[in-house]
Amino acid sequence: MNTLLTLGHGYSAAALAALLIPQGWQVIGTARSPEKAQELQASGVSPILYPADLQDVLSKASHILITAAPDANGDIFLQNHGAQIAKSNAVWVGYLSTTAVYGDHKGAWVTEDTPTAPQSPRASARVLAENQWLSTALPVQIFRLAGIYGPGRGPFAKVRDGTARRIIKENQIFSRIHVADIAATLAASIARPRAGAIYNVCDNNPAPPQDVLTFAANLLGLPPPPEVDFATAELPEMTRSFYSESKRVDNRRIKEELGVELNYPTYQAGLGAMLKQGD
Numbered sequence: 001m002n003t004l005l006t007l008g009h010g011y012s013a014a015a016l017a018a019l020l021i022p023q024g025w026q027v028i029g030t031a032r033s034p035e036k037a038q039e040l041q042a043s044g045v046s047p048i049l050y051p052a053d054l055q056d057v058l059s060k061a062s063h064i065l066i067t068a069a070p071d072a073n074g075d076i077f078l079q080n081h082g083a084q085i086a087k088s089n090a091v092w093v094g095y096l097s098t099t100a101v102y103g104d105h106k107g108a109w110v111t112e113d114t115p116t117a118p119q120s121p122r123a124s125a126r127v128l129a130e131n132q133w134l135s136t137a138l139p140v141q142i143f144r145l146a147g148i149y150g151p152g153r154g155p156f157a158k159v160r161d162g163t164a165r166r167i168i169k170e171n172q173i174f175s176r177i178h179v180a181d182i183a184a185t186l187a188a189s190i191a192r193p194r195a196g197a198i199y200n201v202c203d204n205n206p207a208p209p210q211d212v213l214t215f216a217a218n219l220l221g222l223p224p225p226p227e228v229d230f231a232t233a234e235l236p237e238m239t240r241s242f243y244s245e246s247k248r249v250d251n252r253r254i255k256e257e258l259g260v261e262l263n264y265p266t267y268q269a270g271l272g273a274m275l276k277q278g279d
Helices: 011-023 034-042 055-060 076-086 121-134 156-161 179-191 209-220 237-242 252-256 267-276
Strands: 003-007 026-031 046-049 063-066 092-098 140-145 147-149 166-168 176-178 198-201 227-229
Touching: 003 011, 003 055, 011 026, 011 179, 026 034, 034 046, 055 076, 076 121, 092 121, 092 179, 121 140, 140 179, 147 179, 147 267, 156 209, 156 267, 166 209, 176 179, 176 267, 179 198, 198 252, 209 267
Parallel strands: 003 026, 003 063, 026 046, 063 092, 092 140, 140 198, 147 176, 166 227
Antiparallel strands: none
């Protein structure tokens, strides 16, 4: 039996588990609360309440997915369980990173060969964690995710309740990815592993964030949310940091190397499907 161990079983890991469990995989995931552990159990995932000794489960895992955010010293699992992880016999290890590692490119395209240039402590920690995993002897693949959306994580609720705002900043471009396509990309990599590979995971349609909100409002038959100039907008610090970076992310490698066919190649396709599914 193939066994996937997810270190930090969150939104993206749950989407991958939903693909693999029906195929006969065992999925084991870490959880930080009894409530989360019960949620994993209900979804068919075998939970491990963390912190815990991972030696036994690491010896069983044929595949490992790391999704937990790093701290200033890099990956928390390598810090706490590095010696145990080094003994793993896993044939595939995936690390979920972020396209924030590229920094700001003023709306220009970036590929996996673009040098990393993180602008925030959060992105710098991701670069550190990437390098820590790549420096192990394990068959590690890095997945740099664009902005994630999907069921329960779309713009519809805020558009409906009137709290959405279209933040206007000239030449601001973001890339996005539906969570189902993250899972599809990870599954494709599991089928075609290449140790040391780095993949951008995003759709085909980088776009200004205000365009996404306008489209969502149109789908709902509502007027577009009001515009707010970025310079005067009151925004949480993390949100403001997102707007300090503008880039278009190239996704050709996942298509050409892994054969990925996106379920939702544009945000229009993804949001339309979510609304039909009742989100």
